Amino acid sequence: MAHAVRKLAGKQVPVVTLETLTTQIANRKTSSTYLHAQLPPLLARMAVALGEEAPASLASMPSLASLIQWYGDSALRIAELPPPPEWGAWRENPSKTFLAREAAFDDTLETIRSEGKLVRDRLFEAIEEAGGLYGSAPEGGRGSAVDAFLGDFYAKRLTLRLLLGQHKACGASDSAPGFHLRQTFDELDLDSDGVLDADELARARSLYGAASSEPRPSVCGLVDAAMSPFDVAVQVIADVREECLRSPRNPGGLAPPFKLYGNGRGVTLPYLPRHLYIILREVLRNSVRASLLKRAADGGALGEISVVISDGDANSDVVVKVADLGGGIPRSRLRRIFAFSAERNVARDLADQKLCVPLGVIADEATDILATRVGGHGLPLARVYATLFNGDLQLRSMEGHGTDAYVYISKIQKNVLPT
Numbered sequence: 001m002a003h004a005v006r007k008l009a010g011k012q013v014p015v016v017t018l019e020t021l022t023t024q025i026a027n028r029k030t031s032s033t034y035l036h037a038q039l040p041p042l043l044a045r046m047a048v049a050l051g052e053e054a055p056a057s058l059a060s061m062p063s064l065a066s067l068i069q070w071y072g073d074s075a076l077r078i079a080e081l082p083p084p085p086e087w088g089a090w091r092e093n094p095s096k097t098f099l100a101r102e103a104a105f106d107d108t109l110e111t112i113r114s115e116g117k118l119v120r121d122r123l124f125e126a127i128e129e130a131g132g133l134y135g136s137a138p139e140g141g142r143g144s145a146v147d148a149f150l151g152d153f154y155a156k157r158l159t160l161r162l163l164l165g166q167h168k169a170c171g172a173s174d175s176a177p178g179f180h181l182r183q184t185f186d187e188l189d190l191d192s193d194g195v196l197d198a199d200e201l202a203r204a205r206s207l208y209g210a211a212s213s214e215p216r217p218s219v220c221g222l223v224d225a226a227m228s229p230f231d232v233a234v235q236v237i238a239d240v241r242e243e244c245l246r247s248p249r250n251p252g253g254l255a256p257p258f259k260l261y262g263n264g265r266g267v268t269l270p271y272l273p274r275h276l277y278i279i280l281r282e283v284l285r286n287s288v289r290a291s292l293l294k295r296a297a298d299g300g301a302l303g304e305i306s307v308v309i310s311d312g313d314a315n316s317d318v319v320v321k322v323a324d325l326g327g328g329i330p331r332s333r334l335r336r337i338f339a340f341s342a343e344r345n346v347a348r349d350l351a352d353q354k355l356c357v358p359l360g361v362i363a364d365e366a367t368d369i370l371a372t373r374v375g376g377h378g379l380p381l382a383r384v385y386a387t388l389f390n391g392d393l394q395l396r397s398m399e400g401h402g403t404d405a406y407v408y409i410s411k412i413q414k415n416v417l418p419t
Contacts, residue, residue: 005072008044008079013037016159016417018223018270018389025166026220032084032105035167039109042160042419043075049153055145063125070119074112081105106171113164119157123150147380150340154384155418162222162272162417169221182238185230185265195261196234198304204238218268226268229276229309229318229409233260236280237307244288256291256302256324262309269318269411275385276320276409279393280307282382283322283405290326290403297327303402317391320407329397337395340380390415 014020016038024034050068051059058064084105127146182205188196196204218226237258244255287305295302303325311318329337379393386393390410397403 002072002076004079005044005047005075008040008075009048011041011044013041013419016163016419017414018272019413021162021166021223022220022225022270025163026170026223028171031167031170032102035109035163036078036081036083036105039160039163040075040079042156042163043071043078043112045419046153046156046160047071047075049156053149053152055149057130057146058126058149061126061129063122063129067119067122067126070115070122074115077108077112078105081108106167109164109167113161113168116157116161116164123153147340151380151384152418154381155388158384158388159417159419166221166223183234185228185234185260188234194263194265195259197259198257201234201237201241201258201260204234222272222274223270224273225270227271227273227276228266228268229320230260230262230265230267232273232276233280233307233309233320236277236284240281240284240288243285244292250292254292254295254302256288257304258307259304260307260309262307263311265309267309267311267318269409270413271389271409275388276407279382279385279407280320280322282378283393283407286379287322287324287326287403287405291324294325294327316412317408317410320409322405322407323402325402328399328401328403329395330399331397334395334397338380338383338393388417 023030025031047068050064050071054064081104082101084102185196188200188204190200216224216226218224237260241255241258244250245253284305284307291302291305294300305322305324308321308323309318310321383393386407386409390412392406392408394406394408395403396406
């Protein structure tokens with residue numbers, strides 16, 4: 001590995017928090033200068049980690065070598081750019097040179113952000129080149145080492161993606177916030193009982209279609225200073241329900257009934273709506289899949305999926321519980337649900353393939369979004385999203401009955417992101 005990359009990786013940089021996203025990066029006066037100093041060391045550390053911390057089963061794979069090269073090159077690409085002009089100097093002398101320097105910096109970041117979308121594909125290629133890691137026991141041995149490595153890698157990658165995404169979201173003059181609400185909890189709660197029953201939720205408009213063009217005043221790029229977990233949950237339920245109804249592998253057009261309720265539905269907190277959306281969508285997709293599979297197995301009615309959101313004045317977390325009646329998960333297999341190296345076997349073990357065919361469990365994601373996406377790292381990655389700001393995602397299951405998933409969202413803005 002290049003000496004310059006190692007030198008950058010050893011450079012000390014300020015910690016990154018949720019507050020950082022709404023101060024340093026949200027302000028165009030400081031964002032470019034901040035990222036010019038922050039990103040090269042973080043990208044270089046990813047290169048070093050991939051080269052020195054990857055499990056032996058992955059370390060020698062060609063695809064991993066290409067990832068190491070890309071992270072190192074990306075770090076040097078930014079570091080070698082002239083520093084963006086200080087805002088005061090630019091105001092005093094808004095020359096073409098300053099404007100060109102700023103544009104070159106933004107173009108470089110956008111290129112790296114776009115290229116970074118391929119990182120997961122290259123990582124999967126490395127796993128395949130290593131002969132596949134699925135089938136390894138999550139406790140001990142190769143599977144355990146890979147799980148620890150992937151969890152840490154994805155968390156640090158998410159921090160980088162957040163920095164780049166926030167810079168883009170706050171810098172584009174014609175960009176509205178990255179998350180739009182089509183209908184809120186209160187707009188759907190016609191009887192004002194604090195509960196959205198199946199009929200009320202069925203009227204929710206999902207994110208399919210044109211998004212609202214008016215930004216929420218509390219939104220700053222990817223962050224909503226007054227995010228309502230209830231409103232985000234409405235959008236997730238509407239989308240997952242529509243995915244289920246549209247699925248070509250669900251010819252009966254069946255969808256479990258949903259209910260959303262809880263106390264203090266007016267609760268808001270600073271958070272990233274898209275992150276909560278991703279977490280809840282993955283959890284609800286699994287609940288829907290389990291419910292449809294159970295009905296296919298026993299011919300009974302589709303059990304209700306309930307979403308409960310709870311908060312209290314003294315709480316440091318807002319908690320979202322998703323409870324289904326999909327038959328539950330055997331305790332012996334539950335501990336493997338969040339293991340990256342076991343996900344394929346879990347998906348295979350928890351579903352009878354003969355029953356799954358009509359429901360798309362072995363379908364391709366392009367034709368059925370409710371399919372078990374082989375190698376997609378759905379729930380394990382959702383947990384990485386949940387833990388990024390010191391939250392969590394936990395499962396509790398009663399075999400033969402159903403599963404409860406608990407999503408913890410920390411209210412503390414100064415939780416430090418992994419770098």
